[in-house]
Amino acid sequence: MQNGASDVLNQFRQGDVDALEALFRQHQRAVYGWILRITRNPATAEELTVESFWRIYRAHARFDPAQGFEGWARRIATRAALDWLRTSRADSELSIEDCAEVAAPVEADPAVTAEIRRKTALTFGRLPPKLRIAATLAVIEEQPQKDVAAALGISVAAVKVRVFRALRLLRKDLELQGIRP
């Protein structure tokens, strides 16, 4: 079994499309889920999953089978999602209503009104993509900082700095709107 998996990785490195399909079948759900956590839009996540696997195939010669496929694919998917955040008007799309379809149920705090939640979501959507993606993965999705750092290609310390800057900017922008958390 281990040898079979290793063969697939080696064949993929040679540019074998059948090996790519095998890896796609094995990892598409994880890649899609990771992108969805960043974009929060199922249609965009599907589109970016396709884009990510195209980028993965394009980079097959640089793949190191010893490093494993999942982390490498996640890093490429994160880059694709970051590119999308930079070029799209994602800020206007991030709202509780849009997220409702894919969001897990959370216990609502009665002290936080729907209007405050809406404004917070919109303000968060306007943060610089690099800060927003770190805060989304580390704070909202509560992914291990080690995984977030690997996906973003930065250190754990840099993730902490980006999260802190994101929260500080968010707080500042909310205060300008008269919202004091």
Next chain:
Amino acid sequence: MNAHDEEQMKKLLRQAVPPVKDDAGPGRDLWPDVLRRLDTRVTEPALHGWSWLNGAWFDGALLAGLVGLAAIFPTAIPVFLYYL
């Protein structure tokens, strides 16, 4: 912003933007789309005249431009690093 404020902001953010469900998956098989994309992108460079822009030399030229700018305006380096 102190640690208490940071924690409050995290709580507010989680209320405003709930996490994604763990079982989320694509609604359809995406492999045909990947295959179509592979076919399209393989033939793409022959279709237009700007494919040379994708070359590695373009990245090099961009980097050289940045280094040149940094040499002419060294005070802009911290600003550039801040926005990285």
